[in-house]
Amino acid sequence: MSNSYDSLFEPIELGPVEIPNRVYQPPHGNAYGLGDQQTAFRAEKAKGGFGLIIQEYSKIHESTDVTPVEPGFLHTDETIEPQREMVEAVHDHGSKLFVELWHGGLTASNYDSRQPPLSSSQTPSGNYYTPKEMEHEDIQEIVEAFATAADRARRAGYDGVELHAAHGYLISQFLSPFYNDRDDEYGGSLENRMRFFEEVIDSVDDAISDDMAFGARFTIDERVEGGLRADGEGLEIVERIGDDLDFWDLDIGVKQSIDDMIGPSRLHSKNYQMEFIEEATEVLDVPVGGTGRITDPRDAERLLEAGAVDMIGMARQSIADPHWPKKAREGRVDQIRECIGCNICVSQSRQGIPLICTQNPTVGEEQQWGPEEYEQVDEPKGVLVVGGGPAGTEFARVAGERGHIVHLNEKERELGGRVNFEGSLPGLSEWKRVRDWRETELDRLDVAVHTGSRAEMEYDDVRTYGAEIVVIATGGHWSEKGVTSGTHKPVPGWDQDHVLTPAEAVDADLSDERVVIFDEEGYNVSAGVTQTLADDNDLTFVTPRTSAFQETLHTFERKTIYSDLYSAGVEFVPDHTLTQVDDGSVTATNVYSNEETMFDADYVVFTTMRKSDDDLYRELKANEETLTAETEIEEIHAIGDCVSPRRIADAVYHGHELGRKT
Amino acid sequence: MSNSYDSLFEPIELGPVEIPNRVYQPPHGNAYGLGDQQTAFRAEKAKGGFGLIIQEYSKIHESTDVTPVEPGFLHTDETIEPQREMVEAVHDHGSKLFVELWHGGLTASNYDSRQPPLSSSQTPSGNYYTPKEMEHEDIQEIVEAFATAADRARRAGYDGVELHAAHGYLISQFLSPFYNDRDDEYGGSLENRMRFFEEVIDSVDDAISDDMAFGARFTIDERVEGGLRADGEGLEIVERIGDDLDFWDLDIGVKQSIDDMIGPSRLHSKNYQMEFIEEATEVLDVPVGGTGRITDPRDAERLLEAGAVDMIGMARQSIADPHWPKKAREGRVDQIRECIGCNICVSQSRQGIPLICTQNPTVGEEQQWGPEEYEQVDEPKGVLVVGGGPAGTEFARVAGERGHIVHLNEKERELGGRVNFEGSLPGLSEWKRVRDWRETELDRLDVAVHTGSRAEMEYDDVRTYGAEIVVIATGGHWSEKGVTSGTHKPVPGWDQDHVLTPAEAVDADLSDERVVIFDEEGYNVSAGVTQTLADDNDLTFVTPRTSAFQETLHTFERKTIYSDLYSAGVEFVPDHTLTQVDDGSVTATNVYSNEETMFDADYVVFTTMRKSDDDLYRELKANEETLTAETEIEEIHAIGDCVSPRRIADAVYHGHELGRKT
């Protein structure tokens, strides 16, 4: 296959606007608000070669309030100025910036603005409110608000606008029979359900200028029973409106099927949305963009050549590596930091916490750290890194970029640390990209990597190594005692052979056993261990939490985990804490009623909490004075899980941060 | 009993600072950030007579980040200026303003600042991170950060500071054996565990000026196994430190027992914390403040006279009625808007959504709406209100305050609407204060209230009533069809006699029946119906949500509901939707695995969603042109649940908002 990517870097016209290439960022929120951080974040993608960036969902009216989550804003005139700066910053790199006009309808609880939530009908919100069925005057007000917001976009200098007619938000709530239950001229027939969308199109068309592009993001397949389908009304809507718009940005999924919309790697393989979109590309005369776990330039080129889409959208990949297009064009494909599909990004931003990324620690930090720019040190130092997990490899890489002489010592045969275990759990193989990309880069940067038992560092090895800077990144381990936040105490009976750590449980290759898993993590390790054991064993999952795998609710992985495990017959016992481990059984106590229940258990697995492996660091620190006086050592640091066991993303960040400072 | 409240309005000295009376606001957050809204909110309480206001928990360092929840800030110099304005606004009314210095320790996930969470030990967080066990240099850094923040408080002009040594935050994490697991000089013996607190006291003492008061908020009883107790080390700590501080602000409960800390009325009756505090008041030479559902001036006076505390703290009551002290002093006790203990306030603010209040719709709106100030209308109008629930009574009250001639027509014999039903559910009787306060006020304002069947308004009644302004507040009803957000469809078989609404289920007085409750509300009505039926019947609770009563997690009511229901033997079936109702049984389908399960059911109750009763409004609006042309009617409005069924707080606000505009 050629390295030239002719299709990918061909310009394209979206109505009056020429986009320099076929690679765009579909709209994605980040909870950064408006201002310098937001501007720097989007500008970095332009710098990295994204031809088109479509900002984020931006509220057009005070009745679409999702506090504490912060969308983009176009509902007041004050929001214009900071966006003008962002437009200019993107233009400086030769790229175009559009914005997505959004009203959430019934999904906007309006807990801050206190206005009644609006929708086509009184569709249940799944929460303790029901929206107002919009009156005709409400419809008119919102149609006008779309136009007013579009006019603000024009005044901010945006090159185009995209209507948010997707994801089960307000326009979808009119278009889709899953939501729309009206019996007036805005409900019933497809023609009627399209009326609101068409009115919005008309009013926005009048509000923008002739040199602006105008398109829509549209969910062609809602992936819910009774919703729009790509082989039904979804396609029909696209056909009917057709080239009334300059372009279409198509995707799949609504709130109820969000695991299809922002598909985690656990559930969806690469390019997974294309099959739903390609027919629309065929029938439409105007350009179509599509997205969905596209991360490889070779795939992207092939999809364009095959005519599946006219433009390649990458939301998460543009977060994981904003310089993807540049690297592809320059033939540096192996330097691309591929997204692992973990959805930590969206799990934070959907809770109102500024976006981060597991693979890219510079996300949100562009003002201080260019992801591809490293300040060279004046005086290179000899740096010893102990531990080659996410923290150690990331630190070593950054220190290498900056010009230090770096040695990385890892006691296992492979780099990767916890990622080796976690990436081996069902559905998580792509998580190993955290290791692989860093391994490739360490090689490119000539960092000296030593692995295997001879690279295991003890106090004396560090003392005599000859390094000036010592960085300990020795990670952590799962507590063997089953301590939880409710009791802060070991589970009586923890010290028995049939009580296993997660790794032991996976390695043991158990079958036909009765296994009790006692969990408070609620995330990927407990899910992975349970999935590994579920098929061949009789599993009981006990947790003091209100339900299992709660962290994966936010990463949209829970539905797939749960459907696996329910089908495999796992028994879930929420609201219980383990109070005794005996031979062949355990006692679980209801944390509310204190009632005790016994469960059979040949094996018990604890996934409650992790602790740091910080003995080496603590010993070095205890002797810091002597060491700095008597050896070459000048500084001793600790990073990652050996300081505070957290997510992989946190370890990478911690390593990166120290690397920038060293 | 006297009306004079001699003790309550006696001044008191906290170290060098004289407080004009004994009524204070203990620190409480509101997620308003710093600025005009915050200033107006605190100033209103000073205006209403609170002698002392202790701002909110304010972060002293970047390592205590709880994004998206917004605490107060004292971690940078930029935060000083807006606080100076707040101090001045409070001083203008003759009151004093203190601030609470806070580090959350392990409860601060630092998802935005990305710093390692800190604690005395690697205590489990109950989430997917473990904090760092602070090194000596961390301890020193934080001890200094407390002093730097205290210095900023001084520069902002605060009259005093209060250390947050409570609630399981960082200082507690050293003090309490429930958290502290260290084996150095900061752990082990009580003396060692107190070392960090004492170091913070010393360093803050040096940082503040001589004319500032210095105290601590301290949890004297942690209400967890292994934690501090009021009859043990809790009291001992208070005794040992004693008058090293100018005052003590005592309370109970940590994160794990938060239902005791901010006790909902469902669980705790009035003045519930006093029994834990009074002994400390006795042994201490310096003043002690205490709190805990104090709402009645007569109780407050009595507690002071009995020496249980020296100062009366009211967090929620100061939200529900910031003019409580003024009204008490002026003998207007019946005008006090008593807090109902619903915890909607904290349920919003702890999720990062700006604080609201069920009883007081002006909370957070003080810049535009003084809770006790109403702009008089130039031209009084004849106003007809249809419906006397929270929305209708609040609107009528505000319109009455403003000088309109108001008629309120309610078809039932009593005012109150939904509050009559909800307030009759187990544990919720205090919710009727929503009705009672408004009823008293309507009487005081001479609003014409008509109740009973003759007050039922139909289209022609409204048309011929002679009113100029018509306000429809006819409320809503529970859907009889069991529609949920997952399916958007009625449950097949819904139209049978043994399928009941919540009110029917409660009225039916069932016993020895097998009842299935199908819920998506997750709040007070489903909890109340379940509690009502649980003792005498065989109950199965089916919900598509991941667990029952999730909304009550945020109001701290869930623990008490759950312990009741688990003890009563209710079977919880989460993750299931009802797919068929038959005679004597129902079918529930697992929403993940699609597996079907049958449950016996003599009766089925749906608490999935509410719909508006808006027929009257829709009919009036359809004829608006004729009505305004041919009758006195000039305007037709709808408010509350008949527009969008939401929380009681939302209906009250909606009514209030229209009242201010009319």
Ligand SMILES: Cc1cc2nc3c(=O)[nH]c(=O)nc-3n(C[C@H](O)[C@H](O)[C@H](O)COP(=O)(O)O)c2cc1C
């Ligand atoms: C953090 C995050 C925020 C998102 N916000 C938006 C948004 O504001 N508007 C929108 O239409 N889609 C949004 N999406 C969906 C993406 O545009 C995209 O359709 C989805 O992530 C699948 O594409 P990908 O595999 O390239 O990431 C968001 C996705 C992520 C990961």
Ligand SMILES: Cc1cc2nc3c(=O)[nH]c(=O)nc-3n(C[C@H](O)[C@H](O)[C@H](O)COP(=O)(O)O)c2cc1C
């Ligand atoms: C909305 C809200 C926020 C609170 N925030 C704080 C806080 O910032 N610091 C603190 O020490 N206590 C806080 N509390 C606890 C209160 O100070 C008080 O101890 C508790 O509400 C019981 O008192 P009450 O019954 O008078 O409300 C908060 C309480 C509420 C309702």
Ligand SMILES: Nc1ncnc2c1ncn2[C@@H]1O[C@H](COP(=O)(O)OP(=O)(O)O)[C@@H](O)[C@H]1O
């Ligand atoms: N004494 C040691 N010498 C060399 N490597 C070590 C030593 N102790 C631990 N390691 C390695 O350190 C790595 C820590 O990685 P990990 O647990 O993923 O932590 P983090 O997420 O902080 O990078 C593991 O690969 C482990 O084998």
Ligand SMILES: Nc1ncnc2c1ncn2[C@@H]1O[C@H](COP(=O)(O)OP(=O)(O)O)[C@@H](O)[C@H]1O
């Ligand atoms: N046609 C009517 N005439 C008079 N009162 C009505 C009529 N329809 C409904 N109501 C009353 O309106 C009130 C609505 O109250 P509620 O349901 O609590 O709504 P909200 O929370 O919006 O105030 C109920 O007390 C109900 O009896």
Ligand code: SF4
């Ligand atoms: S956080 Fe994970 S899913 Fe999101 S962009 Fe980064 S690597 Fe991809």
Ligand code: SF4
């Ligand atoms: S929201 Fe409820 S608990 Fe909070 S102050 Fe208001 S009435 Fe009291």
